Amino acid sequence: MKRIIAFSLSLLPIALVAQVLPDSLQLEAFLQLAEARSLDRQQAETDLELAELDFRLFRASQRPQLLASANLPNYQRTVSEIVQPNGTVLFQPIRNNNSALGLRLTQAIPATGGTLFVQSNLQRFDDFEGNNSLYNGIPVRIGLAQPLFGFNEQKWAQQLAPVRLTEAQKQYRADRATIRTAATRLFFNFLYARTELDIAIANQESNQELFEIAQERHNLGKISDSDLMQLQVSLLSAQRSRRNAEQTYRDRAAQIRAFLGLSPEADLPYPKRPGTPPEVTLEPEAAIAEAFKNRPELDRYARRILEAEQEVARAKGQGGFQADLIASVGWTRSAQDLEQIYQSPLNEQLLQVQVSVPLLDWGAQRSRVALQQARLELEQRQVQQEELDFQTDVRQTLQQVQNLQQEVQLAQSLTNLAQERFRIALESYRLGGIDITNLIISQQEKDLAMRTYIFALGDYWQAYYELQRLTLIEF
Helix, strand or coil, X not given: CHHHHHHHHHHHHHHHHXXXXXXXXXXXXXXXXXXXXXXXXXXXHHHHHHHHHHHHHHHHXXXXXXXXXXXXXXXXXXXXXXXXXXXXXXXXXXXXXXEEEEEEEEEEECCCCEEEEEEEEEEEEEECCCCXXXXXXXXXXXXXXXXXXXXXXXXXXXXXXXXXXXXXXXXXXXXXXXXXXXXXXXXHHHHXXXXXXXXHHHHHHXXXXXXXXXXXXXXXXXXXXHHHHHHHHHHHHHHHHHHHHHHHHHHHHXXXXXXXXXXXXXXXXXXXXCCCCCXXXXXHHHHHHHHHHHCCHHHHXXXXXXXXXXXXXXXXXXXXXXXXXXXXXXXXXXXXXXXXXXXXXXXEEEEEEEEXXXXXXXXXXXXXXXXXXXXXXXXXXXXXXXXXXXXXXXXXXXXXXXXXXXXXXXXXXHHHHHHHHHHHHHHHHHCCCCCHHHHHHHHHHHHHHHHHHHHHHHHHHHHHHHHHHHHCCCC
């Protein structure tokens, strides 16, 4: 079902891109397209699926395991050496079948690292040369295999597995937020290029009109050759700027197509400038608390410390004094009739302790423990520093968003004033009220104000989605 939904979402943007009208590619719509079609989204889903499979594998390993074994048939016909009672050897032909069946049920004990088992075996030996058969069986055997002082792998796996799964689930959300931040930068690069092209087109048309007016006034002797040449230079400069802007726009459009997985010939909708940015009212400590709750960093830090502590425990448990206890009770019997194996079995008991003591290792065990302990302390310091750095990133990004909110509003007001001033200056020039120098200055101020506003708007939205990525808060 997940794959069907993902496939459907991957097809949806194609239809949307094909159906959108000019002036309809808004920022949020583009982010949805990018998130649905990005290869990074597929990678994030694969990583999450692998983590879930790994956790299910761990959970399965903690449940009872039932294993059936068989050696059937086990027939041989050959000549083999047979040791005689007096120590000599005779080579005699043999022809037999030695088959076996078995069931073994095991259950891991994470708290102690041991394994509880129940088993049942049955063996039949057929001697075809002597024409006789013999059975040997264990109707039931219950036992325990328990390391006494060794490293408990099961205990550490039980602690690490849920932390790794939680980290992977949060990382999936973080990866999707990262896609949105990358797509935001790409969208505004596209919007910057489109804005520069719009400015270049408007300036060329405006300079063309002004040059034609100046030619008429020059013919009437109302302006000098210098003013006419200045307008001609401005017209040529506007034409050059338009060509450069068109090339930049084509390059940015190609990046958009590649990012969305579209063909190079696909028509792109006109990027629409985002509206007034939403106000973010959030205290730094609240943002940090939400970030650690939503993002995988806190779980990643815990996992790294646990893994380092695991290696310390492994170094302590695998190189020093070792002892393993094996104990079992059950019933066993060998007989010529199968029924006797289960009707009157004999009692069986086993108790075994295996001990391994390193007598001389030239300090290798102490060095292994000291090495892992030093790595644990280093990991703790690194985690502490990374946590502080992450908190700093959240605070700085939040401060940047709040500062840019005011900057965008100021830049928008300045843009409106500069556009109105240019409109008045243009009308005044047409009526002969101002000279060409003041008009060009007004035009340059209008263009600068528009660029400043667009860049401020882009900086704000990129910081806004960066704050979302760092906190995973849906504002």
